[in-house]
Amino acid sequence: xxxxxxxxxxxxxxxxxxxxxxxxxxxxxxxxxxxxxxxxxxxxxxxxxxxxxxxxxxxxxxxxxxxxxxxxxxxxxxxxxxxxxxxxxxxxxxxxxxxxxxxxxxxxxxxxxxxxxxxxxxxxxxxxxxxxxxxxxxxxxxxxx
Amino acid sequence: xxxxxxxxxxxxxxxxxxxxxxxxxxxxxxxxxxxxxxxxxxxxxxxxxxxxxxxxxxxxxxxxxxxxxxxxxxxxxxxxxxxxxxxxxxxxxxxxxxxxxxxxxxxxxxxxxxxxxxxxxxxxxxxxxxxxxxxxxxxxxxxxxxxxxxxxxxxxxxxxxxxxxxxxxxxxxxxxxxxxxxxxxxxxxxxxxxxxxxxxxxxxxxxxxxxxxxxxxxxxxxxxxxxxxxxxxxxxxxxxxxxxxxxxxxxxxxxxxxxxxxxxxxxxxxxxxxxxxxxxxxxxxxxxxxxxxxxxxxxxxxxxxxxxxxxxxxxxxxxxxxxxxxxxxxxxxxxxxxxxxxxxxxxxxxxxxxxxxxxxxxxxxxxxxxxxxxxxxxxxxxxxxxxxxxxxxxxxxxxxxxxxxxxxxxxxxxxxxxxxxxxxxxxxxxxxxxxxxxxxxxxxxxxxxxxxxxxxxxxxxxxxxxxxxxxxxxxxxxxxxxxxxxxxxxxxxxxxxxxxxxxxxxxxxxxxxxxxxxxxxxxxxxxxxxxxxxxxxxxxxxxxxxxxxxxxxxxxxxxxxxxxxxxxxxxxxxxxxxxxxxxxxxxxxxxxxxxxxxxxxxxxxxxxxxxxxxxxxxxxxxxxxxxxxxxxxxxxxxxxxxxxxxxxxxxxxxxxxxxxxxxxxxxxxxxxxxxxxxxxxxxxxxxxxxxxxxxxxxxxxxxxxxxxxxxxxxxxxxxxxxxxxxxxxxxxxxxxxxxxxxxxxxxxxxxx
Numbered sequence: 097x098x099x100x101x102x103x104x105x106x107x108x109x110x111x112x113x114x115x116x117x118x119x120x121x122x123x124x125x126x127x128x129x130x131x132x133x134x135x136x137x138x139x140x141x142x143x144x145x146x147x148x149x150x151x152x153x154x155x156x157x158x159x160x161x162x163x164x165x166x167x168x169x170x171x172x173x174x175x176x177x178x179x180x181x182x183x184x185x186x187x188x189x190x191x192x193x194x195x196x197x198x199x200x201x202x203x204x205x206x207x208x209x210x211x212x213x214x215x216x217x218x219x220x221x222x223x224x225x226x227x228x229x230x231x232x233x234x235x236x237x238x239x240x241x
Numbered sequence: 242x243x244x245x246x247x248x249x250x251x252x253x254x255x256x257x258x259x260x261x262x263x264x265x266x267x268x269x270x271x272x273x274x275x276x277x278x279x280x281x282x283x284x285x286x287x288x289x290x291x292x293x294x295x296x297x298x299x300x301x302x303x304x305x306x307x308x309x310x311x312x313x314x315x316x317x318x319x320x321x322x323x324x325x326x327x328x329x330x331x332x333x334x335x336x337x338x339x340x341x342x343x344x345x346x347x348x349x350x351x352x353x354x355x356x357x358x359x360x361x362x363x364x365x366x367x368x369x370x371x372x373x374x375x376x377x378x379x380x381x382x383x384x385x386x387x388x389x390x391x392x393x394x395x396x397x398x399x400x401x402x403x404x405x406x407x408x409x410x411x412x413x414x415x416x417x418x419x420x421x422x423x424x425x426x427x428x429x430x431x432x433x434x435x436x437x438x439x440x441x442x443x444x445x446x447x448x449x450x451x452x453x454x455x456x457x458x459x460x461x462x463x464x465x466x467x468x469x470x471x472x473x474x475x476x477x478x479x480x481x482x483x484x485x486x487x488x489x490x491x492x493x494x495x496x497x498x499x500x501x502x503x504x505x506x507x508x509x510x511x512x513x514x515x516x517x518x519x520x521x522x523x524x525x526x527x528x529x530x531x532x533x534x535x536x537x538x539x540x541x542x543x544x545x546x547x548x549x550x551x552x553x554x555x556x557x558x559x560x561x562x563x564x565x566x567x568x569x570x571x572x573x574x575x576x577x578x579x580x581x582x583x584x585x586x587x588x589x590x591x592x593x594x595x596x597x598x599x600x601x602x603x604x605x606x607x608x609x610x611x612x613x614x615x616x617x618x619x620x621x622x623x624x625x626x627x628x629x630x631x632x633x634x635x636x637x638x639x640x641x642x643x644x645x646x647x648x649x650x651x652x653x654x655x656x657x658x659x660x661x662x663x664x665x666x667x668x669x670x671x672x673x674x675x676x677x678x679x680x681x682x683x684x685x686x687x688x689x690x691x692x693x694x695x696x697x698x699x700x701x702x703x704x705x706x707x708x709x710x711x712x713x714x715x716x717x718x719x720x721x722x723x724x725x726x727x728x729x730x731x732x733x734x735x736x737x738x739x740x741x742x743x744x745x746x747x748x749x750x751x752x753x754x755x756x757x758x759x760x761x762x763x764x765x766x767x768x769x770x771x772x773x774x775x776x777x778x779x780x781x782x783x784x785x786x787x788x789x790x791x792x793x794x795x796x797x798x799x800x801x802x803x804x805x806x807x808x809x810x811x812x813x814x815x816x817x818x819x820x821x822x823x824x825x826x827x828x829x830x831x832x833x834x835x836x837x838x839x840x841x842x843x844x845x846x847x848x849x850x851x852x853x854x855x856x857x858x859x860x861x862x863x864x865x866x867x868x869x870x871x872x873x874x875x876x877x878x879x880x881x882x883x884x885x886x887x888x889x890x891x892x893x894x895x896x897x898x899x900x901x902x903x904x905x906x907x908x909x910x911x912x913x914x915x916x917x918x919x920x921x922x923x924x925x926x927x928x929x930x931x932x933x934x935x936x937x938x939x940x941x942x943x944x945x946x947x948x949x950x951x952x953x954x955x956x957x958x959x960x961x962x963x964x965x966x967x968x969x970x971x972x973x974x975x976x977x978x979x980x981x982x983x984x985x986x987x988x989x990x991x992x993x
Contacts, residue, residue: 128301129294131485133436134518138904141436169294182288185872189710190291191436191485197292220911223904225436225486226710227879229912231872 098159100125103171111158118142118153121168129169129194140222143195144168150202150221169194172201177239184235188226196222200236210236248824250685251831252750261686263823268766268932271723273863273925279723280924282868285715286734287483287708296483299455300437304444304511308337310504311370312497312514313360313377314524315352318386318588318897322350322359322379329376330362335369338362338507339377345503346469347496353558354590355898356523358496363504363512386588386897390532390555393585400556400584400591406570408635409577414547418538422614426533426606427964428947430555430890431883432522432907433595437485439525440515441494443501449476450505454498457487457709458747463739465494470502475740482737484709488880489594490526491709492749522902526593527890530555531565533606537614543625547577550606554599556584559591563599568607571832572679574631588897594749596880597940600680601947605965608676608948613961622952623648623655626677626836637830640929643860644677644834650921651675654838654856658956661840665957668846671853674952675838676945682861682937683831683930684755688822689743692721692764693815694772698792698805700725701733702764706745706757708736711939712869713753717761719865720933724765726789727804743819751833751937754865756822759931763820771816776807826929833941835859837878839949840916843957845976848969852882852950856919862936863926874920874942881946883910889966959983 100107100120109124118135121127121144130153133141137155144153145167172178177197180186187193196219203210203218210218215236216229224232243262250259275281290296327339341360342350348358360377364370387393394403415421441454450472456462459479467474484491501514516525531554538547552565562584569580592598615625627648633639658673665671690704702721708714714734722732735742746756769789776794777784786797793801808816825831840854857874864870887908891900901907926934951962960975 122301123303126303127294128297131298131300131436133438133485134904136518136903136905139436173293178289178292181292182284185284185288185868187285187288187291188712188872188876189436189484189486190287190296191298191710193292194294216912216915220913223436223909223911225434225488225880225909226872227876227910227915228872229879229910229915230875230918232912233915 100161100166101163102166103168109158113159115158116154117144117156117158117161120158121153127168127170131191131194133191140199141192141195143198143222145198145202148202148205150199169198172197175201177201177204177235180235180239184231184238186228186231186235188228192222192224196224196232204236204239246824251681251683252747252752261824263686263821268762270926270928270932270934276723278719278729279865280867283715283719283729283866285712285869286718287714298437298483298485299440299442299453299481300485300515302442302453304442307442307511307513308363308365308504308508309367309370310361310363310500310512310514311367311374312358312500312520313374314356314520315359316355317352317381317383318355319384320352321382321384323382324380325360326378329378330373333369333373333376335365336362336373337364338504340503345499347499354588356520356590358500358524361500361504363508388587388589388892388894388897390553390585390587393587394553394583398586400560400586401562403581403583404562405581406566407579411547411549411577411579414577415536415538418546419541420614420617421536421538422610422617423536424610424613424963426535426609428531428602428605429965430530431528431595431888432890433488433490433526434521434907434909435486435488435490438516438518438521439491439495439497440513441498441501442511442513443498443505444511445505449478450502451478451480452498453480455484455491456481456707457491457749459705459707459737459739460744461492461747462494462498466498466502469499478740480738481707484707487709488596489598489749492594492747496524518904519902522907523590523899526560527590528595528598528601529557529563529592531602533565533603535606535610537610539614539618541618543615543618543620543628545573545575545629548575550580552580552582554582554584555587555589557587557589557591560593563592565599565603567600568603568679571634572607572677573629575629589892597680597944600944601884604676604678604944605947605951608945609951609963612674612952612955616955622675623651637828640826640829640831641862641925641927642832642834643923643925646923647834647836647858647860650858651836651838651856668844669842670845670957671840671842672953672957673838673840674949674954674956675836676948676952678835678837678859678941678944680751680833680941680944682751682755682833682941683825684746684752684937685825686822687744688746688756688760690757690760690764690820691743692768692818694768694808695815696805696809696811696813698803698808699731699733700727700768701735702761703735703742704745704757704761705739705742706736706753707748709748711748711753711873712866713748713757715869716754716865717757720758720761721765724762725769727792731792751939751941753937755931755936758865758933758935760820760822762932764818767820768816768818771818772808779807779810823931829929831930831936833859833861833936835941835945837945837949839953841950841953841957843954843972845958848972850886850954850967850972852916854917855949857942858921859941860923860925861938861941862930863934864922864924865935870922870938871920873938875918877942878918878946879910879915881943882914884965885947885950886966
């Protein structure tokens with residue numbers, strides 16, 4: 097049994113050693129907003145924050161999280177980025193979208209007015225097969241509007 | 242009155258005659274241009290749920306008691322199972338059942354490609370199922386794989402029949418042509434790699450089966466599963482509320498559905514079968530590689546006199562023969578055309594439709610060849626396309642064609658090329674190229690929708706279609722709101738369940754909006770008609786003076802009443818409208834057209850290529866949602882850039898095993914690879930096509946991308962790239978070839 101600090105609360109998770117953070121969130125806590133698309137840390141769909149730093153939860157073992165605060169899309173539902181993504185049509189199938197928004201939240205936290213180049217390179221770790229990148233860039237550029 | 246007709250149905254260029262019951266499609270078309278809601282940008286209706294992580298995809302469903310599956314897939318491209326034993330696997334912790342060859346029709350003891358399903362284990366968790374899979378003991382007999390498409394054609398090993406098309410006299414015309422260009426083009430195998438992998442959950446309820454599946458075609462799954470398992474179709478319920486991408490790979494039930502159904506039957510539990518990314522890269526289809534040996538003959542003024550193409554599709558172990566020769570047959574006004582198309586059967590993973598199958602590949606070859614011809618004749622590439630413009634091909638008129646207007650709109654982008662070339666600097670050479678697009682996208686019947694209006698004055702569209710991420714749900718909501726005179730936020734949409742709505746079209750072949758949209762409009766009009774009839778009685782007016790506008794019933798002779806006032810009279814009763822998609826215009830070709838202009842920069846020392854700008858001008862009839870449409874265009878172009886420059890499903894040339902099974906090895910475009918994209922849609926309704934005049938847009942934008950980029954590369958460097966992806970290696974090869982050609986020309990005696 098381990099304790100997770102998550103989205104401002106505290107949760108107990110019974111997970112065998114070797115369980116990833118993504119599986120613990122999805123299977124044990126029912127937080128399915130975090131998606132798994134590759135399960136190998138290549139695509140970014142599973143992005144969550146650990147103490148504000150984006151990580152791929154599909155290759156993060158839940159037992160290594162320790163005291164760090166986990167933030168998932170469920171903890172960011174009121175973030176202005178959510179509306180910005182919808183307004184800009186920055187999602188198509190939407191499977192990568194929660195991960196994109198989590199990653200973008202860390203980007204704008206450290207740099208509230210990122211340039212086009214900063215967005216394009218800052219978000220390059222989050223793939224989107226539908227090709228929504230131009231609209232994602234627009235959403236992040238206008239997130240405070 | 243219901244009418245029984247025999248009509249033609251087209252999906253992705255394949256026509257079949259079908260019997261249909263249609264209702265009269267009596268609605269007048271809307272005038273061209275934006276209306277209150279239709280034709281105006283709308284954020285997608287499920288956007289907030291998706292963005293907040295609330296949308297439940299098949300991957301997110303958890304049924305009580307659900308088991309998980311791991312599938313044993315052939316590690317060899319061609320092999321035979323001599324012996325298989327489940328004894329140790331069945332004894333492993335948490336394992337509930339195991340099945341092998343003979344237990345389900347999708348399991349084989351003689352796999353013909355790496356990744357073909359052989360056996361499966363169901364267990365309490367995926368980890369346990371996977372662990373048990375390692376305990377399945379298989380004795381393999383390895384067989385020699387066939388991997389060379391030309392060799393397969395020589396041996397007559399084909400998937401289906403080779404096809405041949407001919408009009409006019411090609412040989413005679415080529416002999417008489419002023420100039421003949423010949424070239425061989427090759428395109429690679431690419432993977433769909435939708436982010437939600439293929440997966441199903443199957444649960445038996447007595448002799449009925451529930452299938453939760455990530456699919457592009459709820460009704461096709463129902464029919465395929467029912468027919469395979471010998472069930473009446475309505476004993477199979479298919480559910481797909483949110484769907485994480487398909488691009489053509491999810492039209493069928495796939496092996497996973499039948500594996501889950503059989504394991505669920507044996508265990509009496511719901512069973513999930515979800516593919517891993519590696520399995521996704523092997524067993525769920527691909528855009529097959531092609532070889533295209535092409536010839537074009539023209540007069541000195543650029544008029545095409547003959548086109549010929551020998552096409553080989555490296556189809557793989559199964560699938561169908563995509564119409565790679567389609568653009569050559571359809572794009573230009575040329576009297577003499579001959580194509581052959583051979584689908585090679587190989588020990589490689591089977592093809593499946595992938596966003597304009599055949600036409601993406603064939604357009605690359607044809608449109609590059611045309612630019613090589615233009616270069617030989619020193620003609621402007623845009624001019625040579627206008628000169629060979631087809632007002633008609635074959636004996637069928639177009640329902641509408643505005644490609645010439647697309648060319649006119651392309652001019653301002655095309656005229657940038659002097660300025661673009663002038664920005665060349667050091668090793669970075671810049672240039673501009675263009676390519677035309679033709680594709681299907683007319684949709685067709687049958688497709689049905691219901692519209693329910695409740696006493697709160699809200700409407701719900703009900704149809705058992707799927708929205709695979711294209712924004713169809715939003716477009717349908719807009720159409721219903723427009724017809725009912727309701728604000729968009731007073732219309733809901735229920736989709737995704739074959740037991741809870743009428744039959745709806747496949748989401749493939751750019752057909753969902755043109756198929757479903759007219760049915761939704763009909764259903765909304767039916768409901769509106771009934772509301773007007775009731776209101777006329779309630780307010781003592783003639784029906785003809787009443788209309789629905791802005792959530793009100795408005796009388797032309799003054800007076801208006803909120804919609805909820807009259808439908809509120811009914812308390813819990815509801816107005817129910819129903820609508821059906823009418824037939825396509827008889828004897829006409831319903832096609833989409835367009836042109837794209839690409840700007841590139843090439844580092845001639847390293848072979849690096851950057852796409853800097855793409856302008857896309859397409860003619861797809863009436864545009865329902867300009868915002869969603871621009872997203873579709875951008876998505877198609879970005880996928881096209883991946884296809885052109887970086888994506889390649891690589892095989893080990895000896896063993897035929899796949900080397901690129903993960904998303905680090907298989908290179909999808911990232912946000913840093915995206916150019917400026919300018920989208921222009923003509924938005925001219927097709928007056929012959931349905932009560933909407935809308936065609937599909939999912940596929941057209943990817944069709945011309947590779948050719949436009951390759952032609953821009955030629956403009957920048959003088960090099961003819963003829964093979965996809967255009968890696969640095971291919972770029973440097975083409976540059977060396979161009980340099981040698983220039984040297985030869987300089988050294989050769991002056992032309993006579």
